[in-house]
Amino acid sequence: MDASSIIVTIAGLALAGFVVWYFFLSSRPVASAVSSSGGVQEVDITVKGGYSPDVIEVExxxxxxxxxxxxxxxxxxxxxxxxxxxxxxxxxxxxTTLIELLPQQPGRFDFTCGMGMLRGTLLVK
Incomplete structure (x- = not known):
């Protein structure tokens, strides 16, 4: 192997490592639901190439x-x-489509698009 092959291999491995970190290991901001006067926790989620926010924390x-x-x-x-x-x-x-639910158990509950490509998480504390 010559020097250019080694450099290309190292750059490729570094890029692959960055992709794995970005999509699977980096922390995502968590949006907490806002409680209304009626006690309902509410979150606005935009769907455009993904869910924003994609991690939602509720009680x-x-x-x-x-x-x-x-x-x-x-x-x-x-x-x-x-x-x-x-x-x-x-x-x-x-x-806008309203989804209403009553989480009874704490845990992590995933939501997806019909194809499973877009992903989000509901964290129940």
Whole structure:
């Protein structure tokens, strides 16, 4: 191997390491739900190439309202799945869809698009 092959190999490994860190190991900001006067925890989530915010923290035993605004027409984001709560909803483009649930158990509950490519997490404390 000559010097240029070694440099390209090292650069490739460094780039692969960065990709793994960015997508799987980096910490994501957590959005806490805001409680309304009626005691409902509410979070606005924008769907555009992913969920923003994609990590949402709520308290158990209190009703939760997730407001999903789909700001795109990409077919991947047209369906929302919350399997742990038996929720499957269509998300119409450029409209807000309300998802209401009552988390009784603490834990980590994932939500995805219908294809499983877009991912988010509901953290119940």
């Amino acid at each position: 158990r035993g209190k009703p939760v309202r997730l407001n999903f605004y789909r700001d795109e027409e990409n077919s991947c984001s047209e369906e929302l799945l919350l399997p742990d709560f038996s929720i499957r909803r269509d998300l119409p483009a450029f409209k």
